[in-house]
Amino acid sequence: MKHILFSVLFAASLAAGHAAELLKPFVPGEIWPDNNGVHINAHGGGILFHEGTYYWFGQHMVAGGAGNVAHVGVSVYSSKDLYNWMDDGIALPVSEDSQSEITKGCILERPKVIYNKKTGKFVMWFHLELKDQGYNAARSGVAVADKVTGPYQYLGSFRPNAGVWPANVPDDRKKPLTEEEAAAISKIHLPGGPVPDYPKESLFRLHHECGQMARDMNLFVDDDGKAYHLYSSEHNGTLHISQLTDDYLKPAGKYIRIFPGDFNEAPAMFKHQGKYYIISSGCTGWSHNPARLSMADSIWGPWKSLGHPAVGTDEQKATTFESQSTFVLPVQGKKDAFILMSDRWKPENAIDGRYIWLPLQFNDDGLPFSEWKDKWDLGEFEKP
Ligand code: DGJ
Numbered sequence: 321m322k323h324i325l326f327s328v329l330f331a332a333s334l335a336a337g338h339a340a341e342l343l344k345p346f347v348p349g350e351i352w353p354d355n356n357g358v359h360i361n362a363h364g365g366g367i368l369f370h371e372g373t374y375y376w377f378g379q380h381m382v383a384g385g386a387g388n389v390a391h392v393g394v395s396v397y398s399s400k401d402l403y404n405w406m407d408d409g410i411a412l413p414v415s416e417d418s419q420s421e422i423t424k425g426c427i428l429e430r431p432k433v434i435y436n437k438k439t440g441k442f443v444m445w446f447h448l449e450l451k452d453q454g455y456n457a458a459r460s461g462v463a464v465a466d467k468v469t470g471p472y473q474y475l476g477s478f479r480p481n482a483g484v485w486p487a488n489v490p491d492d493r494k495k496p497l498t499e500e501e502a503a504a505i506s507k508i509h510l511p512g513g514p515v516p517d518y519p520k521e522s523l524f525r526l527h528h529e530c531g532q533m534a535r536d537m538n539l540f541v542d543d544d545g546k547a548y549h550l551y552s553s554e555h556n557g558t559l560h561i562s563q564l565t566d567d568y569l570k571p572a573g574k575y576i577r578i579f580p581g582d583f584n585e586a587p588a589m590f591k592h593q594g595k596y597y598i599i600s601s602g603c604t605g606w607s608h609n610p611a612r613l614s615m616a617d618s619i620w621g622p623w624k625s626l627g628h629p630a631v632g633t634d635e636q637k638a639t640t641f642e643s644q645s646t647f648v649l650p651v652q653g654k655k656d657a658f659i660l661m662s663d664r665w666k667p668e669n670a671i672d673g674r675y676i677w678l679p680l681q682f683n684d685d686g687l688p689f690s691e692w693k694d695k696w697d698l699g700e701f702e703k704p
Contacts, residue, residue, distance in 0.1 A: 345695040366432040366647040387670030390428040411470035458533035479531025510555040520581030523554035540589040590648035606667040608639035643676035657701040
């Protein structure tokens with residue numbers, strides 16, 4: 321009933337051209353109805369602000385455990401005020417063609433969209449796992465559109481940076497593994513989480529020729545228009561930051577490895593007062609773990625680990641408010657205003673995953689942190 325009422329009010333308000341009248345607080349972890357009164361279905365998402373409107377792209381999930389693989393595609397919602405969201409449909413549908421890389425049943429995670437001013441195109445990147453191959457493919461998918469809400473045209477997928485050596489390793493490490501070294505590595509079990517014998521200085525050499533593994537990912541556009549792809553690589557053990565070409569469609573041929581062997585997932589980058597930050601998580605599948613914060617003066621590092629960005633009880637810190645980061649959203653028109661967007665996954669009923677949006681605050685040292693709030697609104701950013 322509440323949803324129907326909301327839907328009617330939302331539609332009426334939109335028709336009258338003042339959706340902002342429905343202003344309501346963010347209520348982290350609760351059902352978040354869209355204009356149709358349906359819980360928003362955009363998991364592992366990210367937001368693009370374009371010409372006065374926010375567009376939220378995310379994984380469309382279906383009910384049950386089967387919902388964790390892609391049955392529908394990437395959804396897109398739009399909003400003027402960040403509270404009230406309109407369902408704009410499926411920006412990139414999965415394919416009915418069983419030969420397609422993005423066939424129904426593939427794993428398509430953490431889609432992000434950026435706008436390229438030079439080409440006038442909207443560019444979507446996502447983590448792609450080929451159907452029935454678990455998480456072994458570890459590829460990056462790219463799609464492009466002329467209109468922000470799509471339809472996006474799938475361009476293809478690859479493992480990034482084939483044939484390119486990382487910019488931040490010494491020259492004497494820039495050589496493929498010998499057959500003996502490769503054979504030794506093939507005997508190590510690499511489950512995508514920490515293992516004692518993780519070969520943290522060898523995997524980028526093993527994957528040099530065929531391209532680097534790319535799973536959890538994000539995009540970041542710097543003030544100068546250069547864009548970067550961040551991804552969990554090397555069986556999740558090491559993050560890569562990779563510059564994109566001017567059209568944002570491919571890796572430009574320069575990347576660095578950061579925190580080798582630290583197993584970071586869910587990376588989200590933002591910039592505040594000239595410093596670059598990454599909020600990430602550990603690697604525990606769909607289960608929550610303590611978030612991590614890192615910082616650098618230059619995107620090319622050196623990156624410094626700064627501990628946990630979540631402030632609260634031990635339980636809240638241990639699970640990051642039962643959530644995992646997906647994006648840091650700069651709020652338009654407000655200074656120092658960023659929202660940390662996270663997912664509270666529900667792997668047993670994927671469609672019921674919840675959104676944990678919290679304001680980032682800055683401590684006396686200027687470092688960002690997040691604190692639990694039952695309810696909050698953008699007025700939070702006006703507080704002294
Ligand atoms: C954690 C990742 O952050 C998610 O995007 C997803 O890949 C799950 N692992 C799958 O277990």
